[in-house]
Amino acid sequence: MDAAARQLVRQTARELRRYPPFDAMERAALRHLAVRLRLGYHPRCEPIVGPDSGVADRLYIVRQGRVRGGAAAQPAAADVVLGPGECFPIGALTGRRATVYQYRAEEDCFCWELPAADFHGLQERSARFRAFCFDHLALLVEASQRARRAEAAATLDDGAGMLAPLRGAVTRAPVSCTPDTPLGEVVKAMHAQRVGSMVVVDPSRRPLGIFTTADLLERVALPQAAPATPVGQLMSAAPVCLEEEAPLIEAAMAMARRGIRHVVVTRDGKLSGVLSERDLFALQRASLRRATERIHTAESVPSLAAAADEIRQLTRRLLGQGVDAEHATQVTSALNDGLTQRLIALFAQRHALPARWCWLALGSEGRLEQTLATDQDNALVFAGEADTRALLAFADEVNRGLAAGGFPLCKGDIMARNPRWCLPLAQWREVFAGWIRAPQPEALLNAAIFFDFRPIAGDASLAGELREAVTAHAHASPAFLRAMAENALRVAPPLGLVRDFVVAGGERFPGTLDLKGMGARPFVDAARVWALARGLPATGTAPRLRAAAEAGALPDEEAQAGVEAFHYIQGLRLRRQHLEGGLAPGAENRIDPERLNEIDRRILKAAFRQAALLQDRLRMDYGL
Helix, strand or coil: CCHHHHHHHHHHHHHHCCCCCHHHCCHHHHHHHHHHCEEEEECCCCEEECHHHCCCCEEEEEEECCEEEEECCCCCCCCEEECCCCEECHHHHHHCCCCCEEEEECCCEEEEEEEHHHHHHHHHHCHHHHHHHHCHHHHHHHHHHHHHHHHHHCCCCCCCCCCCEHHHCCCCCCCEECCCCEHHHHHHHHHHHCCCEEEEECCCCCEEEEEEHHHHHHHHHCCCCCCCCEHHHCCEECCCEEECCCEHHHHHHHHHHHCCCEEEEEECCEEEEEEEHHHHHCCCCCCHHHHHHHHHHCCCHHHHHHHHHHHHHHHHHHHHCCCCHHHHHHHHHHHHHHHHHHHHHHHHCCCCCCCCEEEEECHHHHCCCCCCCCCCCEEEEECCCCCHHHHHHHHHHHHHHHHHCCCCCCCCCCCCCCHHHEEEHHHHHHHHHHHHHCCCHHHHHHHHHHCCCEEEEECHHHHHHHHHHHHHHHHCCHHHHHHHHHHHCCCCCCECCCCCECCECCCCCCCEEEHHHHHHHHHHHHHHHHHHHHCCCCCCHHHHHHHHHHCCCCCHHHHHHHHHHHHHHHHHHHHHHHHCCCCCCCCCCEECHHHCCHHHHHHHHHHHHHHHHHHHHHHHHCCC
16 A cells, blocks of 8 residues: 555544544554545435345445435435435445435535445444444444533533442442341441441342341331341341442432432342442432432421422432433432422321322323423322312412422413312223223323323322223224324424424524424324333333333334434433523523534434334324
8 A cells, every 4th residue: 555545544534533433443443444445426416325226235424415315115204314424324234135215415425435345344343333333323322421421521520420330339348147147246247347238148148138227226226126136037128139230320210219228239149249328429419318318308398399409409410420311310200209209298198188099190200201391290080089179279289389399380280289180080081081082182182191190199009090991991992093193293303304403493492403392202102102002001201112112013123222312312301401501491492403513413313313213113003
């Protein structure tokens, strides 16, 4: 290779380094790629590759200009515009088949081209490139998370990254004993070792339970247990156990949901260590334990409002550490559930409530997808005869208490204090049955909110009975499911035919995208239809997509790509709401795509494309 050729290879490699996955590709593999690339020119409107081209024979990487791709067999499907650094047709090359998409030069463009044999050889050479080919959306999201952590480092005191494995946070060997060990010996050992927990194990060192300093008061001091009592009689059985490869965020979620201070760490099911709340959040200014304790000990609405602020601080911290949207929203939702439950407990004792009642969360809260820029959607169900005046007065206090804590009253009045949404179980069944029998626009709008219900407080079996009846009725109603599918297709992802995105926003927010109504909603609506059609009990969008794949409604890889895309959009919403201050009302879910970095623009475009593909499948399922 002469000097000019070597210079060209170096220049090509430098240009490729600007784009994923080449930015993280092994140096030798990148040079191998750069040597084998050839530059091709494609005039405006010229077809580049399509279903009629036969088995895909090369990889195209856009260097300059734009390429438009769309499903040739599905004219209703949304096209996607590819810009510099983006590749096609990866799926066809990996599968050694013809592409199902038609790619055309949107404008005069140059593409680097790599023969199929070299493409497969590069997959063998580069683990990074191979991973990109099989799960490119997940790899792009990972690149975005790296960038976010780097951006946040300047403003956040980032302690242990919440995506790091548990094994790195365990700093000492665990202290353990057998179930027949006398209480006196356990207490002495804990004092000598200066630990707050003793793990009780079987002969194979598999955890059976845990005994903590909190148990000393509740189960020893107060009942005055004898020192000879076997610890197996006083331990907390079935402790929360996580494998040491699990990320720290999993431990945080367990602590938030269960209100516990310790998580047992295992290796292949055997005791490996113990992670305490202090270990996990020692470096965090906004502590999960502090937020949880504020909720559990609150005796007034103002104290719960302070706890809600603590939750917001914690969410901001998790996002700054690069925690993904799924885990961040689950932690936030678990804490918000605790806040609502505490508020309900404070007010319930003031009212003559029936023996069986249940507070239902609806909409995003019911799906465990609640962000902090959200209003209330809730309802009440009760059994038998009851004084509805007492229930409505109780609900009114709870709704106003949540509003004081930062969760505004619903503008559509979909709240438990509204007599329409405070009903006995039998009447709730009739309400849902009416929506299913006559799927008019208002019924479909209500269905999009109420079908995602989840019990928060009270007798959860009431919610279970209602779900069984509603799910069975919807599953057996093809006309209703078709109407739901039609409604789900009314919102198209904002992909542009000329530019990357179709922006709107009117006079107030010009040039912006609605990440909630146009971004997240297509995933939420499609997942709901499949869940109802297959009789699936899940309420969250990601669990619904995964369960739908298990039930055969769509391929596993398509469901997983949908989950990745949905959570990426949710992550953008969370970043907008938690990491940017001074947002005008109505701007919480809007974003200017021109302000995104190149990686995030690519992922957002891929996420919208994935929403369009899910809608295409829904369209085919119902012949729409």
